Amino acid sequence: MIIEAHGLRKTFTAKxxxxxxxxxxxxxxxxxxxxxxxxxxxxGPNGAGKTTTIRMLATLIPPTSGTAIVAGHDVxxxxxxxxENIGYVGQAGGVDENSPGREGIILAARIGGMxxxxxxxxxxxxLTAFSLTEFADRPIKTLSGGQKRRFALAIGLxxxxxxxxxxxxxxxxxxxxxxxxxxxxxxLRKQGTSVLLTTHYLEEADALCDRLVIIDHGLVxxxxxPDDLKKEIAGDVVTLRLGESANEPAQALxxxxxxxxxxxxxxxxxxxxxxxxxxxxxxLLRALEAGGLGIQSISLDRATLDDVFLRxxxxxxxxxx
Amino acid sequence: MFRHTMLxxxxxxxxxxxxxxxxxxxxxxxxxxxxxFAPLVANTTVxxxxxxxxxxxxxxxxxxxxxxxxxxxxxxxxxEIRNGYLERLAVSPAWRxxxxxxxxxxxxxxxxxxALLVIGLAWLMGMRASAPGVLVMLVLMAATGLLASxxxxxxxxxxxxxxxxxxxxxxxxxxxxxLTGIMLPMSLAPQWMQTVAHFNPxxxxxxxxxxxFDGDFTDGSIPLAxxxxxxxxxxxxxxxxxxxxxxxx
Numbered sequence: 001m002i003i004e005a006h007g008l009r010k011t012f013t014a015k016x017x018x019x020x021x022x023x024x025x026x027x028x029x030x031x032x033x034x035x036x037x038x039x040x041x042x043x044g045p046n047g048a049g050k051t052t053t054i055r056m057l058a059t060l061i062p063p064t065s066g067t068a069i070v071a072g073h074d075v076x077x078x079x080x081x082x083x084e085n086i087g088y089v090g091q092a093g094g095v096d097e098n099s100p101g102r103e104g105i106i107l108a109a110r111i112g113g114m115x116x117x118x119x120x121x122x123x124x125x126x127l128t129a130f131s132l133t134e135f136a137d138r139p140i141k142t143l144s145g146g147q148k149r150r151f152a153l154a155i156g157l158x159x160x161x162x163x164x165x166x167x168x169x170x171x172x173x174x175x176x177x178x179x180x181x182x183x184x185x186x187x188l189r190k191q192g193t194s195v196l197l198t199t200h201y202l203e204e205a206d207a208l209c210d211r212l213v214i215i216d217h218g219l220v221x222x223x224x225x226p227d228d229l230k231k232e233i234a235g236d237v238v239t240l241r242l243g244e245s246a247n248e249p250a251q252a253l254x255x256x257x258x259x260x261x262x263x264x265x266x267x268x269x270x271x272x273x274x275x276x277x278x279x280x281x282x283x284l285l286r287a288l289e290a291g292g293l294g295i296q297s298i299s300l301d302r303a304t305l306d307d308v309f310l311r312x313x314x315x316x317x318x319x320x321x
Numbered sequence: 322m323f324r325h326t327m328l329x330x331x332x333x334x335x336x337x338x339x340x341x342x343x344x345x346x347x348x349x350x351x352x353x354x355x356x357x358f359a360p361l362v363a364n365t366t367v368x369x370x371x372x373x374x375x376x377x378x379x380x381x382x383x384x385x386x387x388x389x390x391x392x393x394x395x396x397x398x399x400x401e402i403r404n405g406y407l408e409r410l411a412v413s414p415a416w417r418x419x420x421x422x423x424x425x426x427x428x429x430x431x432x433x434x435x436a437l438l439v440i441g442l443a444w445l446m447g448m449r450a451s452a453p454g455v456l457v458m459l460v461l462m463a464a465t466g467l468l469a470s471x472x473x474x475x476x477x478x479x480x481x482x483x484x485x486x487x488x489x490x491x492x493x494x495x496x497x498x499x500l501t502g503i504m505l506p507m508s509l510a511p512q513w514m515q516t517v518a519h520f521n522p523x524x525x526x527x528x529x530x531x532x533x534f535d536g537d538f539t540d541g542s543i544p545l546a547x548x549x550x551x552x553x554x555x556x557x558x559x560x561x562x563x564x565x566x567x568x569x570x
Contacts, residue, residue, distance in 0.1 A: 058412050084414045094409030096401070099336050107332045111325060111415045155409070 002163050002194045003034035003057060007066035010052050026052040028218035029066070034196055034211075036162070039189050041209035042198040043305065045317055049218040050198035051091065051167055057196065058088045058165045071163045084112075087156035087164040091171065093148055094155075097141040101132060101151040104140070105158055112159035126154040130184070146177035153184060157193075164188060166197040170204060182208050202305040202317060214309055221312040229308045234261035236277025237303045238284060240270040241296040253291045259283065266316060273303065325416045329423025337431060347390045348435045351382040355443060362505070375448035380530025381503030382443075383436050383462055384523050388497060390435065391428050391469035392490055395477030398424075402481055402568075411568050418562045425470050425558060432466035433459050451536030457543075458533045464550040465526055471557030478564035501527050522549045 010027040027049040034040040042050045056063045057070050059079035068075045071085035096104055102123055109119035127133045130150040135143055140151060149169070156164060166185070170178040185208060188195055199205055205212050206226045214222040214229075222229055242250050247270055251263045254272055259280040262273040274280050277300045288295060309317040337344065355378070363374040401407050410420050436459055440450075480486050500518045502510075507518050518524040529546035532538070 060408060060412055080414070083412050086412065088409060088412045090405040090408055092403070092405035092408075094405030096406050097404060098340075099332070103332060103335065107328060108413065110328050111413055113414070159414075 001033055001069075002036040002038075003032055003040075003068070003070050003196065005030060005032040005057065005066065005068035005070075007031065008053065008056055008063050008068060009065045010049075010056060010061065011064045025218055027056070027063075030213075030215065030218070030220055032057075032068075032213060032220075034194060036194050037189065037192055038210040039185060039195045039197070039208055041205040041212040042196070042215060043200070043202070043205040043212050043309075043317075044198075044215040045200055048215045050200075050215060052218075053215070054165055054167050054196065054198050058086060059083055060088075071161075084159075085162055087159070087161040089152045089156045089164075089166050089169065091168045093152040095140050095148055095152050098139055100137045101140055101143075101154070102127065102136040104151065104155050108155045108158045114159075122158060123154075126158065130154050145172055146174070146180070149173060149177070149181065150184075153181075157188075161193070163194045163196070166195060168198055168200070170199070170201065178204075200317070202309075206305050212305075214305070214312060216309075216313045222308055226305060229305065230303045233303055233307055233311050234273035234275050235303060236274050237301055237307055238272040238274060238277065238281065239297075239299045239301065240272060240288075241268060241298070242270065242288075242293055243296060244268060246293050249291065250288065250293050253287060253293070254284065257284065257287055262311070264310060266310070271307070271310070273307070322416045322419065325419035326422045326426070329415075329419050330426045333424055333427040334430070337427060344390070344431050344435060348386055348439055350389065351385050351439055352442060354382050354385070355379070355439065355446065358504070359446070372447045372449055375443050375446055376450055376534045377506065377531060379440065379443045379448060379450070380458065380534055381501065381527050382439060383458070383530060384465065384501060384527050385498065385503055386435050386439065387432055387462060387465040387469055388494060388523065391432055391466045392473050392494065394424070394428050394470045395473035395475075395486065396483060398474055398477040399481055399483055399486065402478070407565075407568055411565075417566050417568070421474055421558070421562050421565045424474065425467060425561075428470040429463040429466040433463050436462045448534075450534035454533035454536050454538070457538075458530050461526060461529060461533075461546060461550065464547065464554055465523075467554035468522070468550055468557055471554055471559075471561050474561035475557055475564055478561060478568065497521060497523055500524060503527060522546075522553055525549055 008027055008030045009025070012024045012026055013021050014024045016022050030049070030053055042053060044050050052061070055061045057068055057075065059075050059082050062076055070082045073081040073085070075082055095101070105123040105126055106119045109122050110116065114122060127136050130153065132147065132150055132154065135147055140148055170181055173181065185195055185197070209226065211225050212223070213220045240250065247265055250270055251265065254260050254263050259274050259276070260272055261275065264271045272284065274284065281300055306317050359374050359378045360371065362378065363369070363371045398407070407420070411417065440455060476486055476489060500514065500521045501523045502518065507515050507524065510518070525542050525546040528542035529540070532540035532542055
């Protein structure tokens with residue numbers, strides 16, 4: 001295990017003006033186990049406690065209680081040793097805007113213990129790997145968001161850390177840059193680097209990670225591989241629009257069908273979780289017809305992590321922000 | 322630890338050298354004082370000859386650079402907190418005090434170079450001062466830089482807000498300058514102002530500078546200025562370093 005965290009809690013004292021304070025429980029007891037060599041995602045809506053969790057694991061803030069062993073060292077007792085073995089890229093990127101990226105990479109390399117010559121070689125390697133050579137000597141502030149993010153990654157990876165933390169790595173990137181970043185993260189796994197990333201994009205967690213936890217209101221609500229989590233709630237989902245008055249009878253009717261795993265109302269639509277959707281859709285249509293319920297619209301999709309989130313929290317991740 | 326400090330110093334110096342226009346811009350105001358205010362004073366009864374006036378006036382102008390230059394270095398740091406740069410350094414293997422120490426040393430070096438330029442200009446305008454005195458004054462400048470940038474980084478790390486910081490500095494800067502006798506010697510001031518001025522460390526630094534430029538190394542203001550500046554500098558540096566240590570974790 002590259003990360004083993006038990007009962008991590010973080011309580012902040014927030015100022016509420018006029019000397020009043022309020023205790024805010026950002027993380028209420030999170031357990032995490034990440035195997036070496038995995039891409040592990042922490043998925044959840046904004047404010048769920050993802051960033052606080054990753055900041056505790058990266059030794060930026062001490063946990064209020066609980067323990068975490070990260071890359072073989074205890075985050076509270078031995079933060080220095082943890083820092084030698086991790087790379088960390090925060091939400092804002094954390095690149096010095098005024099200097100050229102090459103300088104930033106070399107500084108990070110030399111802080112990590114390399115000689116000037118080694119640092120220069122390493123920076124050339126990284127600049128090539130991230131296609132940054134042509135921007136290497138321009139101040140970072142003149143670069144685009146995607147280029148800045150690549151410099152942030154390069155700086156974080158300069159000392160070849162066995163574990164890499166990425167806090168919301170693709171927020172604010174356009175689809176092309178997001179896809180590129182996914183490729184870069186996959187390439188890390190290929191080299192044996194473990195990655196822990198936070199995201200509030202379902203597609204990102206689904207496409208990228210080997211395992212994930214879903215957290216909401218500071219607690220882990222589900223844990224597993226994307227496929228296992230989706231299988232738990234059935235493979236397919238039929239989205240039905242029947243009209244407001246028909247929702248309740250339809251829910252009762254469909255819940256009784258043997259191939260239906262669960263029926264949930266979301267706004268005006270019904271989401272019916274079924275096994276083997278292609279095969280069972282005709283049965284479902286017949287059942288509705290027999291019940292005298294008219295269909296306004298219908299669609300059949302594979303279940304997504306949003307359905308997992310809906311199942312565990314009672315709301316959609318898209319609405320949770 | 323020393324290695325990390327030197328690495329940060331080198332990095333910051335290269336950054337300053339890449340854009341030397343700002344430190345040069347920083348001495349523009351003091352230079353204008355030299356060019357436009359010193360002749361004015363020289364024409365009044367207090368001044369005497371231009372050379373005498375400049376010898377009186379230049380140490381004050383130097384303190385002005387120290388105050389208005391180094392006191393503002395923290396503004397950049399607020400931005401570095403906001404864009405996550407300091408946060409990333411804090412989880413790197415960097416020895417945290419080096420992050421502040423490297424910057425402070427850069428500020429002290431820049432200040433000494435600025436002072437040399439201003440003294441050079443005053444020399445061209447006709448000032449003649451004791452050379453060893455000028456050298457000791459440069460050391461005092463460096464110590465003042467330590468005090469001012471330590472204070473500035475400490476404030477930046479504590480407040481993390483440009484607005485609050487500029488308010489606080491406005492509040493302190495003007496009385497500090499007026500009660501220093503930079504413009505005119507404090508001996509012209511009424512007794513109560515002179516008494517108040519004694520509580521201003523910069524006042525003693527300016528007084529010490531004047532004695533040094535005159536080549537008078539026996540004046541009591543010199544050890545007093547060094548003692549005060551170094552003690553306060555140690556205090557502000559400790560403050561900013563410990564704030565950096567507490568930045569996270």
